[in-house]
Amino acid sequence: MSVHPLPEFDVVVREVTAVASDIVVLTLVRPGGEELPEWMPGAHLDLVLEPGLERQYSLCSDPGDRSMWQVAVLREPGGRGGSEFVHSRVAVGSELIARGPLNHFAFDAAESYLFVAGGIGITPLLPMIAAADAAGAQWSLAYAGRSAGSMAFAAELKAAHGDRVTVYSSEAGERLALDGLFGSVAEGTLVYCCGPARLLDAALALADELPSGVGALRLERFEAKAAGEPVFADSFEVELELSGMTLTVPPERSILEVVEEAGVLVLSSCREGTCGTCETPVVSGDVDHRDSVLTPEEQADNEVMMICVSRAACPRLVLEL
Ligand code: FES
Known part of the structure; x- marks a missing residue:
């Protein structure tokens, strides 16, 4: 059994501020006022709004202020329910769980x-x-x-x-x-x-x-890009090097689903290739990268993959799981 380490924190909503029509900023703090983890521009959090309802939000506050985090949430009436929940059910004093921060949008130095x-x-x-x-x-x-x-x-x-x-x-x-x-x-x-x-x-x-x-x-x-037809249309095998298992992934199922069913824990959140939470190291094999997180260069490097949407481009993949 293996788990990706991703820090998890209880947070309390200290303020809810309307900053535009249909957009609120949530100010989140630790219940005891402890310092929050370091983060860099471009990072996002997974917020567990209630059991089974997790969403990713970019941090938009000052990374130098470790006393609080801020995220902005747009109300999307036709969305999947997370934004509606935030706008109708989250208030000052609400207790949430935050995971992360994760950063797949790194801010690099330039002139x-x-x-x-x-x-x-x-x-x-x-x-x-x-x-x-x-x-x-x-x-x-x-x-x-x-x-x-x-x-x-x-x-x-x-x-x-x-x-x-x-x-x-x-x-x-x-x-x-x-x-x-x-x-x-x-x-x-x-x-x-x-x-x-x-x-x-x-x-x-x-x-x-x-x-x-x-x-x-x-x-x-924020939305998954269209991925097109898989490179390898058949079932393929996934060898989990750390768990000592080899699993078969049929065309209609994701690697993540098959791995979870086998009892191997992998953190996941969006399950559509946009958040980066399920990133898994690749030991060997060619990957059909279908995510919206990795850059074309990172995909070409083939060192990691998002197993919620990406698949094998060959009959057998070996993963560090
Ligand atoms: S769970 Fe979000 S990228 Fe896989």
């Missing part, structure tokens, strides 16, 4: 940055913007949303940073043109982009226009 946010995708970018600004880097933010009232932190960012921040409200007929933006960035600029799938797909499609190419583009997806 200049372009930040591109769509809607609630602004949240992981907030600490990055603060860090870039504190480091004296060149940076600009293009922030698109439905309307001025729906865009959390837009007014504060504009007030604090002026022309570095451009806000595009579709209700006001303003359109974020990524092609022009990407065509004008300087050599060596890192582009951090977070938002809805259509924005991220458009960014990926235009990444070749960046002076440093696709390697300069860093994406974080």
Whole structure:
């Protein structure tokens, strides 16, 4: 039996603050006021809202303040229930469980940055913007949303940073043109982009226009990207090196499901390839990476895989489980 170590904490909601129409910020603290773990810009938490209801939220507060964490939650009436739960049931004093932080959207040092946010995708970018600004880097933010009232932190960012921040409200007929933006960035600029799938797909499609190419583009997806047909359509074997088992994964089931059924514990959360919680080291074999977390380079390295969605691209995989 093996378990991925992921720290887990009881947290209490200290404040619930409305920051835009349908967006609240939860301020979370430890019940006894203890210091929270260190984290870096781009990190996210798994919040267990109630048993069986876990969701991932980007940390949007100041990493230097270890007394509290803040996450922003958009109400999505047609969503899977997590945001509705937060907006209707979570209040000051609510006790939740937090796991993490995890970071699959690492903020790397550069001389200049372009930040591109769509809607609630602004949240992981907030600490990055603060860090870039504190480091004296060149940076600009293009922030698109439905309307001025729906865009959390837009007014504060504009007030604090002026022309570095451009806000595009579709209700006001303003359109974020990524092609022009990407065509004008300087050599060596890192582009951090977070938002809805259509924005991220458009960014990926235009990444070749960046002076440093696709390697300069860093994406974080809140929604799983379309994965297409599996590379290997048949059943395949998974050898769990640490547990000493070999399991068969049929086409209609995930590796995670089969591994769990065999009694091997692996932490998981989103189960759709977006959070990174089920990341598992690969010992040998080719992987059909179907997640929305790893960069193309990380996928090509083949050192880890997200076993909730990724599969084998060969008859037998060996995993460090
Ligand atoms: S459980 Fe979220 S990536 Fe697998």
